[in-house]
Amino acid sequence: MASWPSHITIDSFRETWALEGEPFWHSVFEMHKDKMQIKNPNVAVINLEKIFTATFHLANSKGFQAMSLRDLSRETGISMGGLYAYIGSKNDLASVIEGVLRKYIDQVIGGLAGENLAPIDFLRAIVFGEIYMMQILNPWYYFCYMELKGLPREQQQQAMDLELRFESYLIDAFEAGVKSGQFVCEKPQLLASHVTAQLQQWHLKHWKFSQRQVSMQCYAENVFENLLLCLRCDNVASGVPLQNQRTA
Amino acid sequence: MASWPSHITIDSFRETWALEGEPFWHSVFEMHKDKMQIKNPNVAVINLEKIFTATFHLANSKGFQAMSLRDLSRETGISMGGLYAYIGSKNDLASVIEGVLRKYIDQVIGGLAGENLAPIDFLRAIVFGEIYMMQILNPWYYFCYMELKGLPREQQQQAMDLELRFESYLIDAFEAGVKSGQFVCEKPQLLASHVTAQLQQWHLKHWKFSQRQVSMQCYAENVFENLLLCLRCDNVASGVPLQNQRTA
DNA sequence: GTCTATACAACGATAGAC
């Protein structure tokens, strides 16, 4: 939608895409209000945020299956009966979470791909964009990764398709750069999957990086630099200063 | 224990470490026979393998919490009461699985580190060694990754310590190579975690690589080659021929 | 729109016959 500078910061990212705060939760409400009994948006949005936040807290620490609705009732302060005015069922709650996240990822990544950036700028934007999203929607990403097998088969397939689509954007950029002579890449598919794994690690292994005091900027920059090395591209014009890192 | 050639194959790996077949299950039995009521090894080992295999099949497809002991009873052909002659409790079963895998990883990785290989040979051996282990013990790795949060806190910590120990072996090799002038590496910690993420992806995203027909050899070789590129090391003396890869 | 009270199915675990 909005045009993106290739040296995007997380602050401009936050402004461009409303992924938090009241407007975000309002759009979540709009996305599945048909499955809710509560019609008044002002009261629905407040409790929806409570329910989702508590679900992430419980499910991401003990697992969604191990979390009971009695746990959720206690944590939100909403009674058992009250919860069912906001969710169709326990499984429905998980499905909605995956659906919302996938929609937003599709919007952001798809929007980026439509800008026809030069390969190197596109790669930088997509690496930083994904890390920014993971930072802001951290519990959403972690939940969807860990609880995917509990979702309906069709939804699992859609999540896998999204990951393949993400990688095909990367592959296209690799091959465009190869054609123009700035990259060398024999196995674009494998390189794309390596980048995916590195990005996903940012939300999967948060304990590791907070323990080692690795900042988000530093991590994203490093993923991008290593990617350029694997593409035999020495054009490492970094817009962000390197940060300190302990070598334990 | 046994000495390792640096161009190790999965066949020699299988012979060196008994990670499957009857001797493997016998050693699993030895590891937690104190928690079992069955004392006859010949009958215990057979049912132990049934129980573990069925647990992986059920838990890795629907999740350990979502798997009931009645499911397990049906899948193994052992009655509910019978199961409890082999396991202390459902949670105990998960704990044993994590404990067994961690013990074997420690043995293999620790044994490798004790061989004082040259940095580049050590890196090749540890990358291929981990991939081979993941290939042979695939369901064990996947289970431990996905079900870690359901385990006791102490055990979660031990699993994280193992991962950090694995990475510190990598970091040591990076820095040894930097000292001897064959590598360049500004952020060894981040590079080590990238390698970990790529290796773990081999068991986490098996659907992706079987769909793309990426072989284990091809994947391991690619991880190793990209690692050398990130270390600015052009000594890519590959012992394994490159394989075909579709560019979808 | 939110609550309390309750239905009832499924769970992990055990006792005791064989």
Added chain:
DNA sequence: GTCTATCGTTGTATAGAC
């Protein structure tokens, strides 16, 4: 060593008062 039968608990979900 393995089974059947059963215990007590906890789970999801709903009905109906307010």
